[in-house]
Amino acid sequence: GENVEQHPSTLSVQEGDSAVIKCTYSDSASNYFPWYKQELGKRPQLIIDIRSNVGEKKDQRIAVTLNKTAKHFSLHITETQPEDSAVYFCAASIPGGYNKLIFGAGTRLAVHP
């Protein structure tokens, strides 16, 4: 069935370190993979996305990589800052032409000064 697994569930790093969050999806036909950041009590905010015809995408301190063969994609945050602390969700699109996303369970990232 449709499933996205996300690891780790919690991640604690020191300010300035890098953070990596990994996701695995089940449907090989999925073609769009967004990442959302959700701060406590706030909306999920789209921070970066990647389509299946691209292997890597960068935006300043964040990057996403996609391995279609292994059905893995990862979020990389470099030079972490305390304001990066939040819950991060990965998601995968479901084929069929409509806007259904399957979300992972989330990773709680804590960046300590």
Place this chain on the structure above:
Amino acid sequence: DAGVTQSPTHLIKTRGQHVTLRCSPISGHKSVSWYQQVLGQGPQFIFQYYEKEERGRGNFPDRFSARQFPNYSSELNVNALLLGDSALYLCASSLIQGGDQPQHFGDGTRLSIL
């Protein structure tokens, strides 16, 4: 530009009641999707509407229904509320329909069932 707006922000209901949640998409966006987010979990897809028609439905009971209006705003209705319906209900809009379209979320409606 205003983002996705949802109302109300909070709602308290009792079991068996009915609730209507509202969503206005980003200006120019024609697709609206609804998600349920239970505390500690990722959002779960409920419905997608595009051009006033239901285009996708998640694994939710018939107590859940929705519609989209000519101005592309949307309503989510839930009948016969159960304790398990307590959650944050999120609306997301995208420019058009398509699995690779970025979806932008509103702040959600937090529904508590007593």
